[in-house]
Amino acid sequence: MPPVSAAVTNFLKVQYPKPNVDPEWLQACYDWVISEKNLNPVTDMQQIIQEVENQLLESDLRDSMLHGTGIPHDIADSNTAHCKLTGPPILVQIEAITDVGVSAYSLNKTRLIREERKNAGEEQEGEADGEIEGEGPIPNYSRSMLRLDISDGATRLRAAEYRPIPELTLGGTPLGYKVSGGLTQTVHGLSFVF
Structure with a gap:
């Protein structure tokens, strides 16, 4: 596979200056994007940059970044x-x-109600009365x-x-x-x- 385009590395250095992206991770990501998405570096560079950025933001930074180049x-x-x-x-x-800023008791109570309503098949989240058992949308946390x-x-x-x-x-x-x-x-x- 071709080496990572300077357009990609320059974009990442400007958008995400710290920590530094691991060059090995970046090369593997670049190769994957080109082959998996069937993109041509000559004609599809903007899409390649977007795909690499998406992969970076979806990655675990422990894997994609050079350690010691971010937070002092x-x-x-x-x-x-x-x-x-x-x-x-x-x-x-x-x-x-x-x-x-919210008590652990209140957070746990909301968590239990959320789990109960999700298990009951409710999908809608919003303002809900936690006192009425099993009814209404899934409550938001305070x-x-x-x-x-x-x-x-x-x-x-x-x-x-x-x-x-x-x-x-x-x-x-x-x-x-x-x-x-x-x-x-x-x-x-x-x-x-x-």
């Missing part, structure tokens, strides 16, 4: 009292999410302030919303969801500063 190691050190990141945005994935465990594929740390990010929800945001931390760049329309 000293930030995750428990002895670091305060730190502010500067520089280019860092692509991270959400590894855990919880609402720290929403306050989210605490997240995030990772660049090598370094994992805790983060918290300082302003609500409506796109992130308990029961709706899948683990592995990607966001880009920084002041100027966004992924999926999210601005995420940590």
